[in-house]
Amino acid sequence: MRLRTAAIAASLVLFSAHAAFAVDCGGDFDSWKKGFEAEAAQQGVGEKGQQALDQANIDPKVLQRDRAQGVFAQTFVEFSTRMVNSYRLKQGAAKLKKYAEVFSRAEAEYGVPPPVIAAFWALETDFGAVQGDFSTLDALATLSHDCRRPDLFRPQLMALLKLIDLGTVPADVKGAWAGEIGQTQILPKDYLEKGVDGDGDGLVDLRNSAPDVIMTTANFVHQLGWAPGQKWLEEVRVPDDMPWEQTGRGNRLPMSQWTGWGVTGRDGAPLEDNGLAGGVVLPMGRKGPAFMAYPNYDVYLQWNQSFVYTLTAAHLADRLAGAPAYDPRHPDPALSVDQMKALQQLLAGRGYDVGKIDGVLGSGTRDAVRQEQKRLGLPVDGWPTLELLTKLSA
Numbered sequence: 187m188r189l190r191t192a193a194i195a196a197s198l199v200l201f202s203a204h205a206a207f208a209v210d211c212g213g214d215f216d217s218w219k220k221g222f223e224a225e226a227a228q229q230g231v232g233e234k235g236q237q238a239l240d241q242a243n244i245d246p247k248v249l250q251r252d253r254a255q256g257v258f259a260q261t262f263v264e265f266s267t268r269m270v271n272s273y274r275l276k277q278g279a280a281k282l283k284k285y286a287e288v289f290s291r292a293e294a295e296y297g298v299p300p301p302v303i304a305a306f307w308a309l310e311t312d313f314g315a316v317q318g319d320f321s322t323l324d325a326l327a328t329l330s331h332d333c334r335r336p337d338l339f340r341p342q343l344m345a346l347l348k349l350i351d352l353g354t355v356p357a358d359v360k361g362a363w364a365g366e367i368g369q370t371q372i373l374p375k376d377y378l379e380k381g382v383d384g385d386g387d388g389l390v391d392l393r394n395s396a397p398d399v400i401m402t403t404a405n406f407v408h409q410l411g412w413a414p415g416q417k418w419l420e421e422v423r424v425p426d427d428m429p430w431e432q433t434g435r436g437n438r439l440p441m442s443q444w445t446g447w448g449v450t451g452r453d454g455a456p457l458e459d460n461g462l463a464g465g466v467v468l469p470m471g472r473k474g475p476a477f478m479a480y481p482n483y484d485v486y487l488q489w490n491q492s493f494v495y496t497l498t499a500a501h502l503a504d505r506l507a508g509a510p511a512y513d514p515r516h517p518d519p520a521l522s523v524d525q526m527k528a529l530q531q532l533l534a535g536r537g538y539d540v541g542k543i544d545g546v547l548g549s550g551t552r553d554a555v556r557q558e559q560k561r562l563g564l565p566v567d568g569w570p571t572l573e574l575l576t577k578l579s580a
Contacts, residue, residue: 211333215244218331222340226347235351239343242327248320249328251363252335259523259546262469263514266498270505274308278506281313281396288384288397292404297414301506303403305499306370306489314369317393318362322346322355326365326374339365345374354381354390368392369399372406380405410488416462418482419500421452421475421512430472431556431566435479438463444478452513469497471569474517477501493549518571526551529570532578533558 211218223236260268282289282300289300311317326346329339342365349355354377361367367377372392381390382405384397391398425448432439432447441457441464449466451457457478464478477497486496501512521529523545530543530551538554552568559566562577 211331211336215331219327222330222343226344229344229348231344231347232351234353234357235347238323238350238357239327239347241357242323243321244331245321245324245328248325248363249332252329252332259544260494261520262494262497263475263517265494266501266512269309269498270502270511274312274502275505277313278304278308278502281307282506285396285400288400292384292401293414295401296404296408296412298404298407298412299503299507301503302407302412302418303400304506305503306403306407307399308502309495309499310371311369314393314396314399317360317369317371318366319360320363322359322361322365322367322374323350323357325361325363329364342374345378349374349378354378355393359393368402369396370403370406372402376406377402380409407485407489410485412485413482416482417460417480418486419480419497419504420464420478421504421509422457422466422478423450423452423454423513424466424468424472424476425449431560433466433468433472433567434556435465435467435483438465438481449476449478452510467497468567468569469493470517470520471571472565472567474515474569475512476515477512493552518569518573521570521572521575525572525575526570529555529575529578532575536578 219239219242223239226236226239278301282304286300289303292303293299307313323346326339326343330336330343346355346365350357350359355367359367362371366373369392372380377390377392380402381392382398382401383390384399384401385395387395389395389398390402392402422444428447428449441459441462444464444466445457449457462480464480467477467479468474469477477500479500483496483500486500487493490496490499505511526545526547527543530540530545533540533551533554534543536554536558538550538557540551540554541548547570551570555570555574556566556568558564558578559568559574562574564574564577
């Protein structure tokens, strides 16, 4: 889908200013490659991996993607409706049935439920149908040579050279523009360290072997902190009025507290006291869909930092586990991109860190909206409305 910055950061190994590097970043590409090649040799990369690096080229399209990364400008209802479609639900059910033994083995070994794995598999590549057509070697060499974020990508390039050296992937392997490989878009360092041979053929092939994909994804999710036997998400209903400032993923409270404020299950039944604390998530405010996010939901944010993507992935896993489609309810209309930019400018003018003025409701903008809603005596649900924009403009 998009560059998983959290996954890269989690596996980041900072490169010191080593004498083997002729140039830390930028400059003549051939000279830079020779410096990196020397470092690779010191880290155990053999002749095969070094020869592959020697053939790498700068890919201008990768730099274009890096400079203009796609962001989720759609609302949760818009994005999730498009992504949780009949094809993915049907194919997901078929994959769960076809590879039932492998999914069962993955859950027994790593504690990750089959629908969770299948949902990532669906959203990342449509079960392997769309794995990307960028040269992974060129992409990672380009991003490692580029001076914008070289320390993020050098460990990934080093891991790729080791994978090539081992014969795990060919030098011409293709994937996403930021270096992700395979049917669930795993970065090379995670491929190298967390790859699992699921079909017992002695290889870890994340491009062509479904058992390898399932077992590796389960291992990866497990190592992100998944707690076996626990829920990750549950649709709920919220009352017309409650302490809205208590909502939000990070404000986890016992089910008894939410019940006391009138929060119920989707069907109106009392919430099950499962021993977990949860946070009420309102992706489109108090009038829109509502979910209870449990600690396992945090793993989704380790996979991808986009709130809209992760909530969609968690809901798709719920659907594959048998839950019905969520109720979109009747949220207040979303601001247009231009209106959102105007709101961000007003919030930035008040000292809030909303990041780039891009018209996208990111975490910084959402947090600022909550603060201003509280200041203005509006329901604190984090959903920017025309009313809020009008009040701030005045």
